[in-house]
Amino acid sequence: MILTVTLNPAIDRTIEIENLEVDKVNRTLKVRKDIGGKGINVSKTILAMGGDSLATIIVGGPNGDFILKEAQQMGLKTKVILNKGNTRENIKIVDVVNKTYTDINEPGPDADEAVEEEILSFIGSTLSENDFLVLSGSSLKGLSDDIFNKMVEKANQVGAYTMVDVEGEKLRTVIESKPSLIKPNIHELEALFNTSITRIEEVVSYAQKLIEKGLQTVVVSMGEKGLLWIDENTVYLGEALKVDVKSTVGAGDAIVAGLAKSLNEKRNVEETLRVAISAASCVIETEGSKTGNMASLNTYISKVDIVKLV
Ligand SMILES: Nc1ncnc2c1ncn2[C@@H]1O[C@H](COP(=O)(O)OP(=O)(O)OP(=O)(O)O)[C@@H](O)[C@H]1O
Ligand SMILES: O=P(O)(O)OC[C@@]1(O)O[C@H](CO)[C@@H](O)[C@@H]1O
Structure with a gap:
């Protein structure tokens, strides 16, 4: 089983604009609303690929109701933890002329006192060996600073595989709990080491420092430059495909979804990266954070180039 966790889900409001200008009145071309938050996107993408997962979500208020209704309509399996505060709405501005993608994310509501205990006990009682726990996205105010560590530790206790996609201090902290795999993007890796990275050799060398701390695998996503897989013995580069980018929202989540689904099916590294x-x-060819249309998935799988660097 793949269990995703979204502590801070969102309604993603995607606004298309021509030539976005700050300090001016801008008129929209199109607006759409999708249910989002990184773990929800991972579950949506797994479902679209014909796979199965359980999405654990903390929601509340009218926005929470919207998310539950949409999730049910798309056939997403959910474990719902109710919170009093209204779930957030995030703005995604796509400038269709200049091809820029700007995110404005709300912090989300405060967590009720009971929420942390509820989520930890659910994870503890649900996961077993061979399961996958996928933790991604931001947290809620009111939850412990080391909430992600606590969730990883629950999974470690039963020998489940843990995948983490969080940023900033949360990433720095969660590494101490030794998740099986982390997926920073290159900017998150730079922030982690307080440096700037230009060459692939540097990405590999910083990722190897994390492997030395006890992680099994570090996957670094590098936008249009693709993806690096680094583990104790090997390094693979997966090259990105040239596609017509409609929205980059959820690109990283689709990577996590593909990794989780394939590793869960015990595919090898090359297949997994493909x-x-x-x-x-497929996801970046789709508007907003609508579920990616996976019609091209198999064609793309046969086109991706994987290079074994070590
Ligand atoms: N412009 C692009 N052209 C082709 N592929 C892309 C492009 N941008 C992203 N991708 C694909 O999506 C993957 C993930 O992208 P990226 O590294 O930007 O993730 P991220 O920063 O975690 O994404 P997110 O925007 O979801 O936070 C890349 O490894 C690549 O395969
Ligand atoms: O604020 P967070 O939790 O870091 O990110 C939330 C978010 O930007 O991530 C997804 C895309 O990856 C969107 O669906 C959502 O709005």
């Missing part, structure tokens, strides 16, 4: 990159290509 699936992950192909899923991301």
Whole structure:
């Protein structure tokens, strides 16, 4: 089983604009609303690929109701933890002329006192060996600073595989709990080491420092430059496909979805990277954070180039 966790889901409001200008009145071309938050996107993409997962979500208020209704309509399996505060709405501005993608994310509501205990006990009682726990996205105010560590530790206790896609201090902290795999993008890796990275050799060398701390695998996504897989013995580069980018929202989540689904099916690294990159290509060809249309998935899988560097 793949269990995703979204502590801070969102309604993603995607606004298309021609030539976005700050300090001016801008008129929209199109607006759409999707249910989002990184773990929800991972579950949506797994479902679109014909896979199965359980999405654990903390929701509340009218926005929470909207998310539950949409999730049910799309056939997403959910474990719902109710919170009093209204779930957030995030703005995604796509400038269709200049091809820029701007995110404005709300912090989300405060967590009720009971929520942390509820989520930890659910994870503890649900996961067993061979399961996958996928933790991604931001947290809620009111939850412990080391909430992600606590969730990883629950999974470690039963020998489940843990995948984490979080940023900033949360990433720095969660590494101490030794998740099986983390997926920073290159900017998150730079922030982690307080440096700037230009060459692939540097990405590999910083990722190897994390492997030395006890992680099994570090997957670094690098936008149109593709993806690096680094583990104790090997390094693979998966090259991105050239596609018509409609929205990059959820590209990283599609990578995580492809990794989780393929590793859960015990595919090898090369196959896993092919699936992950192909899923991301399908998602970025899709408007907003609508579920990616996976019609091209198999064609893309056969096109992705994987290079074994070590
Ligand atoms: N412009 C692009 N052209 C082709 N592929 C892309 C492009 N941008 C992203 N991708 C694909 O999506 C993957 C993930 O992208 P990226 O590294 O930007 O993730 P991220 O920063 O975690 O994404 P997110 O925007 O979801 O936070 C890349 O590894 C690549 O396969
Ligand atoms: O604020 P967070 O939790 O870091 O990110 C939330 C978010 O930007 O991530 C998804 C795309 O990856 C969107 O659906 C959502 O709005």
